[in-house]
Amino acid sequence: MKIYTKTGDKGQTGLYSGKRIPKFHARVEAYGTVDELNAFLGALRDQVKQENLKAELLEQQHHLFALGAALADDRPGEAYQLPADAATNLEVFMDRMDDDLPKMTHFILPGGSPVLSSCHVCRTVCRRAERRVVELADTTSVDQSVLIYLNRLSDYFFVLSRHLAQVNKIEEIKWIP
Template sequence: MKIYTKTGDKGETGLYGGTKVSKADIRIEAYGTVDELNSYLGLVRDQKIDAYTFENLIKIQKELFVVGAILATPQEKETLKNGEKRLGRTMVTDQMITDLENEIDKMDAELPQMTHFVLPGGHTTVSYCHIARAVCRRAERLVVVLQQKEIIEPSVIKYLNRLSDYLFVLARKLTIDNKAQEIKWIP
């Protein structure tokens, strides 16, 4: 299989199911930003982190492929002519969101209480994690815009919202793990 198809040479791309849209379409922007987020999570994972966090990030990266597949599939293309779902059982589940919440709670219980906003940075690994968090927030905003135009599973926004919270808490944990200083923002 060739990696280049030349079908995008005129500024269009195909969604899951075959619908052609502009590469500037909000749907493309949304799932492209999820892809960017996934790449940043790979960068975080490539740093010196503990094995548990490493495995958890792989799990999240796989879940982001689910999110991307959902965003790449227009509602009218979700069901095949024979009545089966195009994506099969691919969906954002309540368990995926609960897992993020549990991880947040577990990390938060080990961290010093937060009394102020903190400045991103302090260690390269922490900075990469904050970049991933910011990209996650952007993805969430883009999905909200897309949802104003088209029907999008509400669980996608909920997942991205929770993931950005997870990444914030992970950045705080990585600050401790790397013996970096957490700098408070005091106006």
Template sequence: MVVLSKIYTKTGDKGETALGNGDRVAKHSLRVSAYGTVDETNATIGLARLHATGDVDAALARISNDLFDLGADLCTPDRENDATAPYPRLRMIEGQVLRLEAEIDVMNAKLTPLRSFILPGGTALAAQMHLCRTVCRRAERLTVELSGVEDVNPDAVKYLNRLSDWFFVAGRIANNDGADDVLWVPGLTR
């Protein structure tokens, strides 16, 4: 359990931070950038929830919690040492990815197929979902880049990939099941 009794510690004043395993790294390290962008994605969810209700709000709350799990996963390297750690490592699991896929399938069944790309916009919630999607894609790119140089839980990458798709489909749902989607018209302003 986390106990936060003092918010500032001054331990990062020289540009370093502690990872979940206690290692100190530069705040600009790729690992910190990856889980920091996951945190940024989570902040965009907080804004989206200002416009969400019912099932969508509940799903965003679940996803927000998942993103803290993902941050914990990414901030703790050395997957091969998980079994000998002094406490259980929190790792993303396939079930979290499968849940997103199932939710995407349910939402997508309500939508007509697209004949054009979508521009961000429509309802306030849809616009916010597109912001969530693009920040999530950046988190995914950074996590994939990190996986090229360090061990990363493959389910963490899969989760981010599905989550950006989830935001896209949820944005269409937020646009009155796609009726208010703002469609790209190629060359419209030439």
């Protein structure tokens, strides 16, 4: 099978239903941003040394891939559903990491090391994916669990950056106005 189909050469793409829509459509923006997040998440996972964290990140990549496929599926009742515990699992992961973190007294700037910067890139791209899905939900039905999951996932990336800073003995960069 060839990777190029030439069917998108005129600025349209196909959904699972076979319907053609413009590549700038809110649905394409939503699943495209989820795909972008997944790519950045893969780059982050490649930098993480702890196997348990790598496994957590890989699990999120699987969720995001399936979520992107669901957003590309405009057939009613056919789209992939996130596992019911996807967001609550992220909460468990965050609580576990947060238990050992010092109390936040300042806002934290992205940076300090490549792995911390990658966490923040994932966090901000995740927030953009969330905004794109909210925009799509304004015109079509989107399962509420998707929005909850993306909201928790961006929080997870923030807590992960703090955790990795502590584990790797990297000083967080505080924003001091």
